[in-house]
Amino acid sequence: xxILITGCAGFIGFHLAEKLLNNNKFRVYGIDNLNTYYDVKLxxxxxxxxxxxxxxxxxxxxxxNFVKLSKNFEENKYDYVxxxxxxxxxRYSITNPDTYFENNISGFYNILEVSKKIKIKHLIFASTxxxxxxxxxxxxxxxxxxxxxxxxxxxxxxxxxxxxxSYSNIYKLxxxxxxxxxxxxxxxxxDMALFxxxxxxxxxxxxxxxxxxxxxxxxTYVDDIVESIIRLIKKPSKEKIPFEIxxxxxxxxxxxxxxxxxxxxxxxxxKAMINNLPMQMGDIFKTHADTKKLQNKINYKPKTNLKNGIxxxxxxxxxxxxx
Ligand SMILES: NC(=O)c1ccc[n+]([C@@H]2O[C@H](COP(=O)([O-])OP(=O)(O)OC[C@H]3O[C@@H](n4cnc5c(N)ncnc54)[C@H](O)[C@@H]3O)[C@@H](O)[C@H]2O)c1
Numbered sequence: 001x002x003i004l005i006t007g008c009a010g011f012i013g014f015h016l017a018e019k020l021l022n023n024n025k026f027r028v029y030g031i032d033n034l035n036t037y038y039d040v041k042l043x044x045x046x047x048x049x050x051x052x053x054x055x056x057x058x059x060x061x062x063x064x065n066f067v068k069l070s071k072n073f074e075e076n077k078y079d080y081v082x083x084x085x086x087x088x089x090x091r092y093s094i095t096n097p098d099t100y101f102e103n104n105i106s107g108f109y110n111i112l113e114v115s116k117k118i119k120i121k122h123l124i125f126a127s128t129x130x131x132x133x134x135x136x137x138x139x140x141x142x143x144x145x146x147x148x149x150x151x152x153x154x155x156x157x158x159x160x161x162x163x164x165x166s167y168s169n170i171y172k173l174x175x176x177x178x179x180x181x182x183x184x185x186x187x188x189x190x191d192m193a194l195f196x197x198x199x200x201x202x203x204x205x206x207x208x209x210x211x212x213x214x215x216x217x218x219x220t221y222v223d224d225i226v227e228s229i230i231r232l233i234k235k236p237s238k239e240k241i242p243f244e245i246x247x248x249x250x251x252x253x254x255x256x257x258x259x260x261x262x263x264x265x266x267x268x269x270x271k272a273m274i275n276n277l278p279m280q281m282g283d284i285f286k287t288h289a290d291t292k293k294l295q296n297k298i299n300y301k302p303k304t305n306l307k308n309g310i311x312x313x314x315x316x317x318x319x320x321x322x323x
Contacts, residue, residue, distance in 0.1 A: 003233070004029045004078040006063055006111065007085030011189045012126070012180070014046035015222045016082065016229055021053045023230070028055060029076060032085065033062040037092070038190045045320075046187055063107035066114075073114040080233055083111050083125040086156075089191055090130055090282045093153035104156035105163075112163060116171045122236040123173060124229060127161055129181040129218070129249065129287045130154035138253070139290035142179070142245045151282030161245060168243035174236030178229070181249030181289045184309060185222030186316030193256070194310065197264050198317050201272045211279040213257025216286035218249040221309040224302030231298035249289025250302045263310050 003020060007013040008030025020028050030050065034043050050056045063069055063085050087093070087103040108125070115123045131146040131154050149155040164175040184194045200207045228248045237244045254260050265272055279285075295301045 001025060001080065002027045002029060002076060002078045003080040003082065004031065004076070006031050006081070006083045008032050008050065008058065009034055009043035009047045010084060011187060012183060012222060012225060013084040014050065014187055015185070016084070016226050017050050017056065019226045019230060021050065021056055026080075027057070029057045029059075029078065031059050031061040031063070031072065034060060037087065037089070042187070042190065063110055064102050066110045069110050070114050070117070073118050077118055079121050081111065081115050081120050081123045082229060082233075083108065083123065086126060088153070088189070090151045090153050091280060092191070093151050094282055097152045100152055100156045104153075105159055108160045108163060112167045112173065116167060116173050121174065122176065122233060123164070124176045124178065124232060125160060125164060127157045127177040127179045127245070128154065129179050129247070129289065130284065131158045131161070131179060132284070132287070134284065138286060138288040139251065140247065140288060141290045142247055142293055150284060153282070165241070165243050169241045172242060174242040176232060176236065176243070177245045178232075179245065179247045179249075179289075180225060181218040181220045181247065181287050183220050183222055183225055184313060186313055188222070188313060193260070194264070194313055195317075197261065197272065198268065198314055201264060201268055201270050202317075204273070206273045206275045208277050209257065209261075209274050210277050210283060211285075212276045213255075213261060213274075215256040215283070216253040216288065217256060217260065218251065218253045218287045218289050219260070219306055219309070220248060220250045220302050221304030224248070224250070224304055228294060228298060228300060228302070231300055235297065246294045246297065247289040247291055248294060248302065249287070249291060250304070250306070251289050251291050252306070253286060253288040254306055260306070260310075263307050264314070267307075267311050267314050
């Protein structure tokens with residue numbers, strides 16, 4: 001079985017590829033354009049680890065290049081595709097909507113089109129909890145209205161879901177969209193709160209706390225995301241329109257200042273110096289995933305406790321930056 005992971009040098013793609021390579025049932029292919037949104041060295045270091053396994057095949061490729069992507073798919077005839085390549089980040093999309101359009105909309109169209117052409121058995125793609133926008137009821141269920149994204153990033157992911165649905169309907173391409181809730185863990189993204197907070201607290205610099213830290217986030221440990229994806233691979237929808245959406249979240253929202261930040265301070269044994277800032281445009285007050293649908297499908301729900309997860313991240317951070 002051949003499986004392609006797009007965005008394999010990224011945070012989640014790397015962890016997924018590593019786990020699949022240990023699993024032996026799949027031949028793992030990865031593509032990534034190694035863009036410079038954040039430190040490329042981190043992406044290259046992740047790749048270095050993956051390349052130690054002789055069963056890993058990497059190609060530097062941009063999913064927004066239809067001709068090259070098409071050629072790659074024709075040559076390799078993948079069975080399964082997991083699309084994680086995207087321009088991520090809510091805040092960056094305020095100033096750079098064009099890159100979101102190109103990578104997340106045009107790029108994803110290319111993925112759909114080439115997956116259809118070679119008759120992929122199952123296309124799994126990353127969506128986000130951001131599609132929920134502002135809601136007044138929690139936990140967030142997959143069938144809630146998602147027509148009012150608060151950021152262009154969220155809009156591009158909602159568009160992905162809608163585009164995929166139409167390909168499932170017309171071409172019977174089995175598609176599953178996954179709404180990830182604030183993913184964290186070792187080798188995590190430098191643009192996300194955990195990385196930035198640990199970095200600044202550790203070097204006695206101020207951290208920026210939006211909305212005075214009065215947000216709630218449903219943090220999800222990366223291993224729980226990976227386990228869920230692996231259990232879903234061979235389970236495409238069997239419905240007439242083979243399309244499904246699942247939340248993948250820790251299902252336990254935490255207060256950013258009172259819990260998340262306190263845990264970091266405790267583990268680092270250092271106090272944060274805080275710059276309180278107003279709520280950012282595009283930001284959501286609270287995320288909280290309902291994961292019953294996921295549980296019913298794969299008999300699994302994210303289980304890593306936040307404190308242990310943060311501890312694992314900090315252990316990795318200290319080890320990685322000591323080198
Ligand atoms: N990390 C989270 O909390 C989170 C939450 C919700 C959704 N997501 C989604 O999950 C997916 C993976 O996120 P991540 O946190 O690993 O991000 P990441 O930025 O670490 O990984 C994305 C990877 O895709 C690559 N990439 C971007 N555009 C590409 C293109 N056009 N062609 C080929 N490669 C390209 C990047 O170089 C990067 O290595 C993304 O789609 C993201 O939007 C992540």
